[in-house]
Amino acid sequence: MLFILCLIPYTLNAASVIATINGTPITDADIVARVKLMTAQGHNYTDNRKRALNNIIDDSVKLRYAENFKIVPTDSEINKQLIQMKLDSLFGTDREMAKSAIKADMAWQIVIARTIMPTISVSKEEIASETAELERAKGLPLEITFVRLLNIPESVAKSLTAPKNCDDAVHIAENLGGAPQKLTAPQYELTEDIRARMAGLDLLEWSPRQDDSIILICDKKKMKDYNQLDDILERNAVWKKAMFQGDQQLKQLRRKAVVVIMDNKYKI
Numbered sequence: 001m002l003f004i005l006c007l008i009p010y011t012l013n014a015a016s017v018i019a020t021i022n023g024t025p026i027t028d029a030d031i032v033a034r035v036k037l038m039t040a041q042g043h044n045y046t047d048n049r050k051r052a053l054n055n056i057i058d059d060s061v062k063l064r065y066a067e068n069f070k071i072v073p074t075d076s077e078i079n080k081q082l083i084q085m086k087l088d089s090l091f092g093t094d095r096e097m098a099k100s101a102i103k104a105d106m107a108w109q110i111v112i113a114r115t116i117m118p119t120i121s122v123s124k125e126e127i128a129s130e131t132a133e134l135e136r137a138k139g140l141p142l143e144i145t146f147v148r149l150l151n152i153p154e155s156v157a158k159s160l161t162a163p164k165n166c167d168d169a170v171h172i173a174e175n176l177g178g179a180p181q182k183l184t185a186p187q188y189e190l191t192e193d194i195r196a197r198m199a200g201l202d203l204l205e206w207s208p209r210q211d212d213s214i215i216l217i218c219d220k221k222k223m224k225d226y227n228q229l230d231d232i233l234e235r236n237a238v239w240k241k242a243m244f245q246g247d248q249q250l251k252q253l254r255r256k257a258v259v260v261i262m263d264n265k266y267k268i
Contacts, residue, residue: 062105
């Protein structure tokens with residue numbers, strides 16, 4: 001069954017039709033509505049109208065393919081998402097365009113979950129990459145004990161030797177005239193700049209001197225949420241890989257679609 005992109009009746013005329021996708025017209029009103037949606041979602045580009053047309057074409061391709069698997073999101077599911085995205089104040093063509101975009105996105109995610117994700121496996125390296133990304137962005141559920149030296153001259157920094165343990169690190173710093181701080185905190189409570197400086201540091205390794213300060217990590221302990229995190233990170237890695245394959249599949253499906261662009265301004 002051919003999916004009709006615009007659900008509101010209107011009178012077509014040759015000047016208003018920008019393109020067709022498998023025979024279904026895409027009008028200037030559709031383009032305007034999609035640009036409004038993109039703006040509401042914080043997407044502003046110099047070629048907004050071209051992007052809007054491409055998004056509408058992609059939505060049609062996604063929905064047409066999803067129908068092969070009898071995947072059709074319900075109105076209640078779409079309206080619930082509309083509210084969550086704070087787009088429920090839209091009306092008329094703008095509202096129908098938002099619902100169409102949500103419907104296509106929901107259907108496509110279900111297609112990926114059913115047809116692509118079961119075929120995906122991820123390596124330890126890919127999961128480690130997810131872990132590192134989360135560590136940089138928000139911090140992991142790890143309890144970190146570390147020593148921080150503030151207002152350290154370059155001469156003192158160069159004199160720091162490798163400690164045997166955390167207490168030894170404190171003694172080394174004190175003997176050089178420093179006033180070390182020994183702290184323990186969840187990594188996700190640390191500031192972004194501290195997490196960034198800790199990234200890549202081995203245990204009991206002094207960090208490079210930065211802003212007259214030095215950091216040394218004494219110990220890392222997994223908190224109780226960490227075991228759940230392992231599963232979450234693996235699912236995230238699988239989902240990212242599946243989404244990439246989904247994008248490749250969408251490009252193939254789009255090449256098979258019959259797209260006719262009637263307005264030269266939209267031709268690539």
